[in-house]
Amino acid sequence: MTETLTQDRIETLAATDQITLDSAPADKRACIEYLLDLLVDAGRVENRETALEALLAREAETTTGVGMGIGIPHAQTDAVSEPSVAFTRSEEGVDFGSMDGEPARLIFMILVPESGADDHLSILSTLSRALMHDETRDGLYDAETPEDAQAVLKEAVA
Amino acid sequence: MSTERTVTIVPEAGLHARPAATFVEAVNDHESDVQVGHTDEDDLISAGSMIAVTSLGAEAGEEIRLLADGPDEEATLDALERVLTKPEDEIANVDT
Numbered sequence: 444m445t446e447t448l449t450q451d452r453i454e455t456l457a458a459t460d461q462i463t464l465d466s467a468p469a470d471k472r473a474c475i476e477y478l479l480d481l482l483v484d485a486g487r488v489e490n491r492e493t494a495l496e497a498l499l500a501r502e503a504e505t506t507t508g509v510g511m512g513i514g515i516p517h518a519q520t521d522a523v524s525e526p527s528v529a530f531t532r533s534e535e536g537v538d539f540g541s542m543d544g545e546p547a548r549l550i551f552m553i554l555v556p557e558s559g560a561d562d563h564l565s566i567l568s569t570l571s572r573a574l575m576h577d578e579t580r581d582g583l584y585d586a587e588t589p590e591d592a593q594a595v596l597k598e599a600v601a
Numbered sequence: 602m603s604t605e606r607t608v609t610i611v612p613e614a615g616l617h618a619r620p621a622a623t624f625v626e627a628v629n630d631h632e633s634d635v636q637v638g639h640t641d642e643d644d645l646i647s648a649g650s651m652i653a654v655t656s657l658g659a660e661a662g663e664e665i666r667l668l669a670d671g672p673d674e675e676a677t678l679d680a681l682e683r684v685l686t687k688p689e690d691e692i693a694n695v696d697t
């Protein structure tokens with residue numbers, strides 16, 4: 444079955460220890476490493492270097508700044524064995540080179556195994572759909588704890 | 602008036618990554634407003650927004666609807682069809 448961000452799966456895919464509301468570094472690469480380290484510390488990543496290489500290769504292809512103040516760095520890599528999502532915020536914004544010129548203030552990372560192309564597209568599209576709504580973005584800006592942020596995501600994909 | 606066209610997505614990764622970025626840039630390089638959606642849904646979304654296009658999750662082999670409204674509808678749809686029907690490794694050479 445294709446994995447996606449359903450209400451039932453969010454606690455597994457985006458566990459609260461994969462969410463931090465401390466402000467991320469303003470440099471794009473540092474921000475990507477910061478999100479990756481959340482997943483590493485949560486025990487989701489078997490090989491940090493391999494995952495970082497895949498993420499940076501994806502960024503080199505085209506930016507993952509999708510506009511509306513959102514960045515979604517992502518990669519398919521066998522450095523993970525399960526699809527995993529991390530989230531952080533940036534107060535000053537990170538330049539993800541998005542076409543609308545908006546710096547990213549809400550930044551998600553998606554890592555899925557190499558074989559998980561369907562999971563990848565599914566998680567990315569569900570997350571994007573949720574984030575197009577003002578109330579989702581406002582809820583994530585206003586969240587005071589990782590639990591709050593996770594609850595906003597659950598509500599957004601309902 | 603507006604012009605509608607249905608196109609089957611060729612790039613292996615679907616409408617994602619470089620094909621998606623090239624697609625959105627092509628929309629914004631033209632004067633017509635373009636909306637895009639799945640063929641089995643009535644809802645259309647802005648094709649000039651990267652997050653909206655990403656939210657479609659359109660896969661290779663899937664048909665999508667394009668609706669252009671403006672002074673260069675046919676030229677816009679022709680350019681978008683060229684982007685959507687090239688294999689990913691040839692995208693850089695597409696004339697949009």
